[in-house]
Amino acid sequence: xxxxxxxxxxxxxxxxPLYFVLKRFLKLKGGELTFSFNSASCQIVRKGRxxxxxxxxxxxxxxxxxxxxxxxxLAGPVxxxxxxxxxxxxxxxxxxxxxxxxxxxxxxPPVNRFETARDVINRFISNRLNDAIxxxxxxxxxVLRVPPTTDHEFLREKLKNLRIxxxxxxxxxxxxxxxxxxxxxxxxxxxxxxxxxxxxQNNAGEILPRKAADIARKMKIKIYTIGxxxxxxxxxxxxxxxxxxxxxxxxxxxxDEDLLEDLxxxxxxxxxxxxxxxxxxxxxxxxxxxxTIEKHTKVVTQTKSIHKELLMAVFIIGLLYLFLRxxxxxxxx
Amino acid sequence: xxxxDPGMFRLMIGNLFVILVSIWNYYHWKKYLIRIGGHWRxxxxxxxxxxxxxxxxxxxxxxxxxxxxxxxxxxxGKKPVRDDRVNVDIAxxxxxxQSMLADDVYPSRLARSMEVAGRVINELQGYRFSFTVFKGxxxxxxxxTDDKNHIRSFIPxxxxxxxxxxxxxxxxxxxxxxxxxxxNINRKKILLLFSDGExxxxxxxxxxxxxxxxxxxxxxxxxxxxxxxxxxLSDGSLVQNEAGNAVKTKxxxxxxxxxxxxxxxxxxxxxxxxxxxxxxxxxxxxAEYEKQTGVLFVSVPRYRLFxxxxxxxxxxxxxxxxxxxxxxx
Numbered sequence: 001x002x003x004x005x006x007x008x009x010x011x012x013x014x015x016x017p018l019y020f021v022l023k024r025f026l027k028l029k030g031g032e033l034t035f036s037f038n039s040a041s042c043q044i045v046r047k048g049r050x051x052x053x054x055x056x057x058x059x060x061x062x063x064x065x066x067x068x069x070x071x072x073x074l075a076g077p078v079x080x081x082x083x084x085x086x087x088x089x090x091x092x093x094x095x096x097x098x099x100x101x102x103x104x105x106x107x108x109p110p111v112n113r114f115e116t117a118r119d120v121i122n123r124f125i126s127n128r129l130n131d132a133i134x135x136x137x138x139x140x141x142x143v144l145r146v147p148p149t150t151d152h153e154f155l156r157e158k159l160k161n162l163r164i165x166x167x168x169x170x171x172x173x174x175x176x177x178x179x180x181x182x183x184x185x186x187x188x189x190x191x192x193x194x195x196x197x198x199x200x201q202n203n204a205g206e207i208l209p210r211k212a213a214d215i216a217r218k219m220k221i222k223i224y225t226i227g228x229x230x231x232x233x234x235x236x237x238x239x240x241x242x243x244x245x246x247x248x249x250x251x252x253x254x255x256d257e258d259l260l261e262d263l264x265x266x267x268x269x270x271x272x273x274x275x276x277x278x279x280x281x282x283x284x285x286x287x288x289x290x291x292t293i294e295k296h297t298k299v300v301t302q303t304k305s306i307h308k309e310l311l312m313a314v315f316i317i318g319l320l321y322l323f324l325r326x327x328x329x330x331x332x333x
Numbered sequence: 334x335x336x337x338d339p340g341m342f343r344l345m346i347g348n349l350f351v352i353l354v355s356i357w358n359y360y361h362w363k364k365y366l367i368r369i370g371g372h373w374r375x376x377x378x379x380x381x382x383x384x385x386x387x388x389x390x391x392x393x394x395x396x397x398x399x400x401x402x403x404x405x406x407x408x409x410g411k412k413p414v415r416d417d418r419v420n421v422d423i424a425x426x427x428x429x430x431q432s433m434l435a436d437d438v439y440p441s442r443l444a445r446s447m448e449v450a451g452r453v454i455n456e457l458q459g460y461r462f463s464f465t466v467f468k469g470x471x472x473x474x475x476x477x478t479d480d481k482n483h484i485r486s487f488i489p490x491x492x493x494x495x496x497x498x499x500x501x502x503x504x505x506x507x508x509x510x511x512x513x514x515x516x517n518i519n520r521k522k523i524l525l526l527f528s529d530g531e532x533x534x535x536x537x538x539x540x541x542x543x544x545x546x547x548x549x550x551x552x553x554x555x556x557x558x559x560x561x562x563x564x565x566l567s568d569g570s571l572v573q574n575e576a577g578n579a580v581k582t583k584x585x586x587x588x589x590x591x592x593x594x595x596x597x598x599x600x601x602x603x604x605x606x607x608x609x610x611x612x613x614x615x616x617x618x619x620a621e622y623e624k625q626t627g628v629l630f631v632s633v634p635r636y637r638l639f640x641x642x643x644x645x646x647x648x649x650x651x652x653x654x655x656x657x658x659x660x661x662x
Contacts, residue, residue, distance in 0.1 A: 074644065183482060
């Protein structure tokens with residue numbers, strides 16, 4: 001929206017009609033020589049020379065537009081947009097995502113469990129604008145991919161680049177939780193939450209999941225656990241990132257439901273069983289609603305001055321005006 | 334006084350065009366006015382003509398010069414504006430170019446900067462940080478976060494080989510580090526630049542001016558000396574140029590001082606302990622200061638003054654056109 005920082009200068013526009021009045025008035029007093037003179041033939045140019053007449057009108061308009069544009073620039077033209085900003089960041093959320101080979105099981109159409117989880121997490125991030133969200137992934141090992149940050153573009157980029165089996169073959173749930181706890185141990189006194197998403201049983205890592213959850217509980221970190229997958233034999237296909245060979249097979253193991261329930265219960269969290277993509281999404285929506293806090297916002301008006309564009313137009317029109325008036329028409333001052 | 338867009342001064346060439354066209358017009362009419370008016374009124378005609386022509390030319394030059402000065406976006410002075418931002422976000426831009434291996438400060442520019450960066454992160458409580466490393470290109474390795482453990486884990490591994498690009502570009506570094514700020518949260522923003530000031534590409538001052546417009550002070554922490562030294566690699570060998578001579582690098586202290594001065598930041602020599610303490614105190618007081626006063630001093634653009642001059646010159650130009658030829662005819 002176009003607004004003006006100093007709208008009082010727009011009153012100068014009232015000078016425009018005054019200018020026309022004065023122009024007419026002074027003209028009658030002989031302020032200008034009112035005939036055209038052909039300097040080459042040394043003869044007065046007769047009326048009816050269409051090109052010169054049109055050019056004169058165009059130049060009058062150009063001169064007029066220079067004056068009006070300068071008045072507008074004096075009024076400080078800005079394009080303003082309204083934006084809601086948060087007065088403080090919200091809660092700290094750490095997503096702990098399983099990237100073991102079993103996450104490539106194809107019981108979550110259209111692709112697999114991992115892609116569905118990635119999609120749901122992306123949507124979840126979109127709803128938590130002022131929350132600091134981090135990402136830990138685990139398989140045989142666990143690593144921090146993104147520390148809790150409100151830079152969600154950075155987070156999305158890292159999430160997009162995740163590949164199944166980058167961290168080997170295994171499921172180190174305890175390590176994943178421990179790393180999440182370590183990086184949630186910040187100076188801020190905001191609520192802290194871990195969302196654990198896995199489809200397997202803990203079979204790797206030096207730290208047991210219950211021990212990690214115990215540390216989380218002591219630090220008042222809540223753990224929401226989501227078990228992903230369906231019962232039975234599920235086919236899987238994945239590309240081994242090391243050997244670049246395609247691996248195929250059938251998964252019959254499921255996650256340890258009791259463990260996930262315990263982890264959630266010990267930390268005042270909630271356990272969800274996501275047997276398909278819509279249930280997984282519902283789980284994230286539920287967490288979204290559980291972790292709703294009062295958000296203090298204010299609307300700020302951001303402005304971008306457009307005076308440079310207008311001034312550049314004045315400069316160009318001014319030069320053309322001068323060239324055409326004094327050069328082409330050879331006007332006498 | 335800061336000229337935000339000095340490139341616009343190139344438009345001053347337009348004045349030359351104005352002068353040439355006006356001179357041509359003057360001599361053109363000088364001849365024909367006599368033909369129209371006759372020799373017996375020659376002096377009267379010439380007097381009016383010279384008067385009108387000369388002042389028209391001067392006013393046209395004033396007009397175009399004022400427009401160019403307005404386009405150059407000159408700032409001077411500061412004005413207070415209300416500021417309700419609380420807490421501070423700090424974006425660190427850290428130079429990992431090869432010149433940072435120079436050992437004109439002990440143990441090396443890089444090691445000294447790493448030590449100071451570590452202190453900044455440890456001592457500033459409640460601040461959020463992002464960490465951007467740069468050479469010819471810049472990469473944000475840690476987004477804006479209050480997870481200091483994560484940043485601390487990166488610092489010992491800072492080394493030129495962590496980026497494949499060559500050279501050093503402070504403009505890119507400042508721009509990329511600025512992008513790591515969160516625009517959706519109302520916090521005070523400060524940029525910390527750890528560098529020896531050697532910038533082989535880009536226009537760092539341009540990025541500093543943009544930081545000024547965005548009210549982001551840039552604190553520069555200089556590593557290295559103006560005397561400079563050779564660059565010793567981790568295997569003990571010296572970096573050599575194509576002729577086989579050892580390359581000597583000098584810290585560009587004036588550039589770093591200029592960047593901090595433009596943006597209202599602080600320049601710090603990383604070799605001086607008291608200077609580092611003063612910088613830390615200043616950083617700590619930034620958050621407190623804002624809480625106490627709620628006032629921010631911003632630079633004032635003065636383009637409207639030049640536009641006003643241009644506007645008045647146009648009005649006078651119109652008036653000159655109306656000066657009567659009546660006495661001559």
